[in-house]
Amino acid sequence: MHALVFEGPGHRVWRDVPDPQIADNSDAIVRVDAVTICGTDLHILNGDVPETPAGTVLGHEAVGTVVEIGSSVRCLQVGDRVLISCISSCATCSQCRNGAYGQCEGGGGWILGHTIDGTQAELVRVPFADTSTYPIPQGLADEEVLMLADILPTSFEVGVRNGEVQPGDAVAIVGAGPIGLATVMTARLYTPGVIVVIDPAASRLDLAKSLGADVVVNPEADDPVTRVREITDGVGADAAIEAVGVSETFELCARLVRPGGRLANVGVHGRPATLHLEELWGRNITVRTGLVDTNSTTRLLELLRQHKLSVLPLITHRFALWEAERAYDVFERPRDTGAVKVAMFREAH
Amino acid sequence: MHALVFEGPGHRVWRDVPDPQIADNSDAIVRVDAVTICGTDLHILNGDVPETPAGTVLGHEAVGTVVEIGSSVRCLQVGDRVLISCISSCATCSQCRNGAYGQCEGGGGWILGHTIDGTQAELVRVPFADTSTYPIPQGLADEEVLMLADILPTSFEVGVRNGEVQPGDAVAIVGAGPIGLATVMTARLYTPGVIVVIDPAASRLDLAKSLGADVVVNPEADDPVTRVREITDGVGADAAIEAVGVSETFELCARLVRPGGRLANVGVHGRPATLHLEELWGRNITVRTGLVDTNSTTRLLELLRQHKLSVLPLITHRFALWEAERAYDVFERPRDTGAVKVAMFREAH
Amino acid sequence: MHALVFEGPGHRVWRDVPDPQIADNSDAIVRVDAVTICGTDLHILNGDVPETPAGTVLGHEAVGTVVEIGSSVRCLQVGDRVLISCISSCATCSQCRNGAYGQCEGGGGWILGHTIDGTQAELVRVPFADTSTYPIPQGLADEEVLMLADILPTSFEVGVRNGEVQPGDAVAIVGAGPIGLATVMTARLYTPGVIVVIDPAASRLDLAKSLGADVVVNPEADDPVTRVREITDGVGADAAIEAVGVSETFELCARLVRPGGRLANVGVHGRPATLHLEELWGRNITVRTGLVDTNSTTRLLELLRQHKLSVLPLITHRFALWEAERAYDVFERPRDTGAVKVAMFREAH
């Protein structure tokens, strides 16, 4: 088969690789029908993820069709359309039993396209297939379900639920990249009073507005702390959600959040941040970090099925699977291309 | 002044009564600008509420203007526009300190138009004024704020929050009277996957649909349990909300709710219900009862202010305050008049 | 092998039956080292559980040693000492993924000694062995771990956690049979202010006191509602826990609980109860039912291992496994024998 292979920092290629085989009786082999690229794939290509060996097929999000199952798989059948979650779950370790699949201690967690071959391929082996894939309800398009492989549950669980967003809340979202935009979408599920999005790119702020942000702030033009105070009678945000992954934006969130508020970190960080405990120690602040668990996937699928959540505006570009290299070219230069999420399909689209 | 006075079971009259006076230094006297009638007022008139003496001014919902304050009132000033909550809160008893103002042990709770004179009058004395009224944000009309005196917090707190409605949930609401319709409105704040409303009146089902119900069921035509099972893959509702107040509808809710689900009772009951513990004991069901606490009022006001909640569709009829008797005539015969909430105003409308 | 077989209502016999065999690749065959009898076994013998066919081996609690595993079992090895939980969990259905193993929709739940052969035998087949057994920490005796198969998690989850017992709370426990006594034990983990136990049997009240009840009430001598009011300044119990399974005790709990309090039902009921909604509708009461999920088992094992929980006082009688019929004789007549839990062992004790 063909796959997009990480060939060491800076190198990726769409090339022939051996077909995946059932390696454990909990595995399924899935034909990839639709797949997307994540910012984390770019981190691997940048050489920031040393545990990913050269030769690994990239990708941890996909929608596909089951072509083979291991002997202990009980919930899937050949021919089933499934969502492949970015998180694999052994279902039996103590973390999985608590719903923390991202912290799986039984061999799962984020493994696809990370420590084993991933989904940017014609076929993929999915370990713990029963508990790492989700059947797709009738009537949903591959590309909309695809958005539930990672970005939607990540923004919902790590941003919105960890931020304990409630009806009427003031929510500040720092960063309007794909994950920040998905956070706008999923925050709205709880009907906050006001969503403020902060980002230096005017085009992304426009997108944020179109997705439901009430107020957008360009920090190069306006002080976000001042703006959020104005909007909230001087109090600050009930929830501040970090969706960038650098220390400056984390520290900004800590200044945005009100006494008693929540700071939810969604960004992937490479360096430490400063926590101003001399100011925060007595302010009843909750800071939460998290890797997505994807325990909300069924709930999000139901919202899709009921037309209560619309995710297609996130997809800005579509390609054939064999055009994966071109898709990366576009996704890597969002400022030029306006790319948010790019989708690739087995069949012409 | 004039007021609508309960003259014993079956009798009400708009007549002259003495002006209210400050009786405690926490009191405020408020001029009533807008007021509404509640189903509970009809219960009193029916003689079902023996603790309400003849001679009591009815009404526990209003929007008004402060005309006098007691010496210990610190948050209000003469001239302030305020929402008068149906619940008065002493703020100091253990129930109030836990946010359970409806259970106030310090002399508050539901007292207006119940054990003391109420709001269907030109003036009303509001005890514990600091913690029993809410300042009205700029830009909101009296009549929309009026809906937050009772019906909105009741449906939100006792129905939706007690039912722990979450995004994607299947919610069954039994009863499409005023409180059931308000429950549709406030359930939507959490974006359930599907809202099913059950009521025998076709006109009310239409109203429910227009307010956001996804499915409506007339129990005279269709079996609600069968319909909810169909919609939920045979599982049942995540939350079933009782908004009628008779044992049959409570028992229906207990049949609608899925294993692990929540049954929130909002209706006011006069008789016991049968709890089928022989079926429910092992099904992980939560049943909650509640009197509104109005601890969500500030949150709901913020949603109004931010245009995230629209309550005006609840108001079907408008009158001048001196037309209170006519307003009752209309409100008492909803089948004929189509009344949901009727509002009365000091000034011509 | 030999096993205690249900031969139809009123009949049980210790007799020869075929050895169990691996039937599914998730199964394990476990040699039973210690086993106990539950009140539910007596219900089956009474003919109250029609879904249990004659010929079924009884018992759903055991400690044993793994003698064979299916091909997909990954957490167990032959020779491992394990606790066999009363609840089997498929680990993959939506209920199991939410921790509600007792509601398993994938073929688990309470099946042992109920719909398939159980643990009162020399050998038992345990389905979903990875997620239905627990490895036993070093240093713990079989008989103390045995108490964690059912009675401890049931009282802890369905009684204490559903009752949301908190430090300083007033807790009323109605019923001082095995489950009521275990509720005293596990309620103490949260250091309530006062535990009141209500039961008509003086000997059981004495036992309750010795296990940590602060106050005991014999309802034939004293009115429990009056006593609980006296103890709680007229307010009522924060949590009332039903541990009998008849409508009268459930209704008593509803009278014991304070406004805003929790009623947790642990008893297994055969008939409906009356819920006095005409009194309770406005009192902010939470009523919870539940079948044990055993999601607390690991936590309870850790408490045993750390000597923070002492369960041996529950075991009043010990037998050899082949004396199972005698053990039943004793367990069936607790008033005469003083039996709480009876344990049977493979090896002489």
Added chain:
Amino acid sequence: MHALVFEGPGHRVWRDVPDPQIADNSDAIVRVDAVTICGTDLHILNGDVPETPAGTVLGHEAVGTVVEIGSSVRCLQVGDRVLISCISSCATCSQCRNGAYGQCEGGGGWILGHTIDGTQAELVRVPFADTSTYPIPQGLADEEVLMLADILPTSFEVGVRNGEVQPGDAVAIVGAGPIGLATVMTARLYTPGVIVVIDPAASRLDLAKSLGADVVVNPEADDPVTRVREITDGVGADAAIEAVGVSETFELCARLVRPGGRLANVGVHGRPATLHLEELWGRNITVRTGLVDTNSTTRLLELLRQHKLSVLPLITHRFALWEAERAYDVFERPRDTGAVKVAMFREAH
């Protein structure tokens, strides 16, 4: 009257000052019967708290007798014995209504001995007296109730409850000063599996053991991270509680806590800490800061009354009130004196 007056950094004196007077109708004047010193008082004396003006009477903890009340005080009477909480609560602002009295926006919060005159005096004016004092149950000694003015609710709310300590948890407490020791006491209310206390002072570790710590670690002799890993099968602490107030101990807590665990900061910090987001971003960690709200005081009083909590071991030294300067001498040199809490009394003790 006489009082202990802050005379600017480094200076404190027991001297004559004017008697306090009722300044607001919510005030009470309380005669101080027992009072203690807090580490925060030493911070003020060190000049670290610039908002406290020279001339302020120090102290924010006391037990006393009401001698005068303002006209709007409704829950207190002259002659009542009361606990004066370190936190004053206006009861009406949005923070107070949410139970966050420490964040009071209505003029309360930590004000006694901070921005207004405090409790280390013969008399003290207590603002918002109804909601800032607690009646003392019969049968409790002043000195035990005194421990509930600050140190017990602080350790319980900001340490134990923010750390979400549950039965069976592994709890690491960094710091065995007064607040760390009180955290040991209050953590035990939830019966953790193991409490590990980390402190370089051997004498304090001994005290910690005597109060219920299961394991003590001297970080100068042993690596705390290694020890906690050993105790927890390599996983880390469920809850790590910072009870010192320097960045090093906060950062140690972040290394002690397991994936999915909680870090509760109780210490008062003067400098920022480093938050290693490059390690923590994906580990599902919750970090909470907090000023005590004292919303647990009633609960803790009930535990005292029921003899379920014993606080006297915290008091190592007792003085007459007029010996306040000597009490400070002792409290300021804990290494020499072994002081944990020192208590001063109006009457000879």
